[in-house]
Amino acid sequence: MKKRLITSALPYVNNIPHLGNIIQVLSGDVFARFCRSFGYETLYVCGTDEYGTATETRALEEKTTPRELCDHYNKIHNEIYEWFNISFDRFGRTSDPIQTEIVQDIFKKVDAAGYISEQEIEQLYSPDQDMFLADRYVRGTCPHCAYEEARGDQCENCGKLLEPTELINPYSPLGGQLEIRKTRHLYLNLPAVLPQFEKWMNKASKDGFWARNAIQMTQAWVRDGLKERAITRDLKWGIPVPRKGFENKVFYVWFDAPIGYISITAGLTENWKDWWQNPDNVELFQFIGKDNIPFHTVIFPSSLLATGDNWTMLHHMSSSEYLNYEGGKFSKSAGMGVFGNDCQDTGIPADVWRFYIFYNRPEKSDTLFTWNDFQDKVNSELIGNFANLINRTLTFSYKFMGDTVGEFNELPLLWDQVNPLLKKVVDHLERAELKDGLKTILQISDIGNKVFQEAEPWKTKESDPEGTKDLLCNLIYLIRDLSIMIAPYLPETSKKIADLFKQGDLDWSTVGSKTGIIRIGKPEILFKKLEDDFIEEMRNRFAGSQKDRQKNSSSTEDTSIENQFNHSVDLRVARITAVEQHPEADKLYIETLDTGDGEPLQIVSGIKDYYSPEELVGKNIILVKNLKPAKLRGVKSFGMLLAASSEEGDKKALEVLFANDDINPGTPVIIEGKDGGPAVKTKLKVDKFFEMPIKTQDGIVSVGETALTVNGETLKTKSVLNGEVG
Structure with a gap:
């Protein structure tokens, strides 16, 4: 069985991904999970695409630096994909230094092989911004389909690749008049690579059962005649071009971005060539949207072929069509649709x-x-x-x-x-x-x-x-x-x-065997039905653009700490039924809990220095029920009990939060005046929970400035009257 190298389209970093974008990383995730389970040695890499005009221009608009902008959105992307349970082997960044090293090395080899040319061209220039406007931030009417909001690099409506000067009535979203000036750029000579490319493509698309749209679009490119494509831009935010006379230019993002798959792998393992230069033993599967097809089936493969190195080339191309939203289009730029957050x-x-x-x-x-x-x-x-x-x-x-x-x-x-x-x-x-x-x-x-x-x-x-x-x-x-x-x-x-x-x-x-199962546990309801009133609420909530929604909700939305806690943390009363010593840690107990669900729950707690098992068994404690499971010294913990602590000098006091013995396990612990939040709680990482400000003030346990309650009664401590709760 060949190893399987899996990539999904690198999401551009200057915005929050919507469901149409998330399809690609989810598709790579499902395929990678299947391959691992089926026995294939599998590597799944992705990351944020960070260089280029869109980032530089967005940073100008937001009065920040490109690096700060990328750091901000990379964190958002990571959090969203983590919530969706994407099983990347590595989620990297194209702004990592290893990307510069590998991109420049590939360029030098392509250049040495004679596939790079210089051309003087006319390009749109903004005197107000004192800069050449890169393709993506020029708008105008497409000369092919008359779509009035076409970008300067590609028409989103018909998919044709464009040059900004081809647009009818071009304009800049940044404002100001545009003029045409001359500049010099480097080009990848695709016609010269065509004999190698065509031989490879005809075999690879058949052997790798490419998606139909990938084959059709790639064949159309070849049929219409491949052209030399510019691979440099007049920008500051990007990978420097290692060639005399081009020191003030950077590589065009669509030359360097696909190479990010390679550099992200190199950031994971020094043996990256075992994956990327091992075609006899590795198959490359790529998951993209149809608007990215030519860059993955023509430009990226041609760049690799032109080096003369023995690269692992594309085997299977899974290129999906568009996911539209409620009669319109998902759009990051317009903020339309349902986004990851x-x-x-x-x-x-x-x-x-x-x-x-x-x-x-x-x-x-x-x-x-x-x-x-x-x-x-x-x-x-x-x-x-x-x-x-x-x-x-x-x-x-x-x-x-x-x-x-x-x-x-x-x-x-x-x-x-x-x-x-x-x-x-x-x-x-x-x-x-x-x-x-x-x-x-x-x-x-x-x-x-x-x-x-x-x-x-x-x-x-x-x-x-x-x-x-x-x-x-x-x-x-x-x-x-x-x-x-x-x-x-x-x-x-x-x-x-x-x-x-x-x-x-x-x-x-x-799968298919009829052995192995000896016992089954008591089942629980897996999903909650989506009711009509809830769906109507969602439809209304996500109508219009993100900006419109933020504007409409800013005056009424409760953004308090208490409300955030109420909608993310599930606290329940649980009864300790057994306590045993952790076999690998002197200060840890393993507790078995009755949570009212009919199945015992196991947690691990560091309270041995403060309580004996006899003081705990039979007691009702407060459980954080929707924490993601974690291993503590080799034993899995499926939640966490709450305790108040304070320090005076070298002494630390700790008090487990107990509920009255007559309260039934499973009873919710809620913020005073709240309804307990949504019925469905998502799994919460422990570090996110610790960001919540829970404390005791004069013996009252509170979140922010509001008390926690059980069955309408305020939750209180007896000894740690003023301290932190965790």
Whole structure:
């Protein structure tokens, strides 16, 4: 099996990504997760594309430096992709020094091979800004399709690449009159590379089953005649050109940006050439939007071919079409649509967004995001089909058989239908047909639902207990298979299901087997139905542009610390049922909790110096329930208890926050005057939780300036009256 090198289009750093952008990084993530589970040695890299006109101009507009702007948005991108659970091996930056080193090295080799030429051209210049305007920040009417808002580098409407001087009635968004001046630039001689390129492309596009639009657009470029393409620009923010006479110019971002895939890998491992210069043992899979096709199928491959080095070249190109929004277009520049940070703010779990993005992925034609369709597909397919099979089967099994799964007979009625589809899922995913793969998985769960319904186990449990057991055990193994197949798409959901089988980590080699499951846990509801009033609220909230929404909400939105806490932290009363010493840490306890969910929960706490097990067992504590699981000295902790602490000199006082013994486990702990926030809480990183200002003031536990309450009663401490809570 060849190694698999996976990239997704480098998101441009000067804005917040919307769902249409996020499709690419999510697509690479799903494919990478599948490849790892299936046994391929896999590397998935991406990062922010940071050089170029858009960054330099945006920095001017915001009166900051390009570096500061990139630092700001890189952090935002990282947080959004982390929330979506993107499993990058490395998410890097094209402004890293290693990018300059590799780009300049590739340029020197291309230049030495004779594929670089100099040309004097006329370019639009802004006297007001005292600068040549790079392509992206010139606007005008496209000479090919008459679209009136075409950019100077490419028309977003028809996809044609442009020169700014080709535009009809060009203008600058920065204002001021434009004039044409002469300047010199370096060009990549694509016609000279064409014989090598065409030979490679004809074979690679067939062997790698490129997406149809990638083949069509690349063939159209060749058919229309490749032209020499400028690879330098008159800018300051970019990679310097290592050639005499061009010291004040930088490389054009579309020459250096794809090389970022290589440099980001080099930033991860010094053995990067084992991936990028090893074509006999590595296959390159790239996930992009259709507007980026020619840069990935023509310019980047031609640049690599022109060096004469033995590069790992593109194997499979997965180039999606456009995702449109409620009858219009997603647009970063106009702020239209649902953006990555918006998804977090809705309270809808990341897996639900991931589900719909792939159910609606624009693989072969443009697709439309609408809130009504989002609601319908989540409620009918994710909940009514997939989650319904899991909940009804495991709930009934738990009641009928308890938690033990014994021997059983296979049901040909079920597996004769399912087995061909198991192979079909693999076939789809091997070809990166992610939408079809998901829909085949849903087809399998639909078969499971029909078999359950037609068997009527609620009737046969008394008349045919052995047959009922066979039915349930077969469906349990089907659910186990579904949890593995759905993992690339819904990683958190898959983990929840897999944890019920108490088998540890599962991979694709387990799919189709009928062994291994001995016990099952008590199931819980996986997803909350999306109600009409909630969807209407979302539609209204995200109508118009981001600027309009911010303007409309600025006077009414509650941005207080208390409100932020209320919508991100899930505090619950939990009862300690057991305490044991951590085997690898003297100061840590492992506590088992009753959270009211029916399943015990394990946490790890550093309170041994302050409490004995006898002082803790049977007590109600305050649990941060929606923390991301973390390992503490090798033992996984699924939450954290709260304690108040204070220091006087060398002495530290610590008091666990206890709730009254008569309060039921699972009771929410809320901010006074609040309703407990949204019903669905997202997983919270521990460092984000520690940013919340929780403290005790005169014995009252508060967030900001507002008290926490349990069953309407203020939460109080007895000994640490004034201190920090964590």
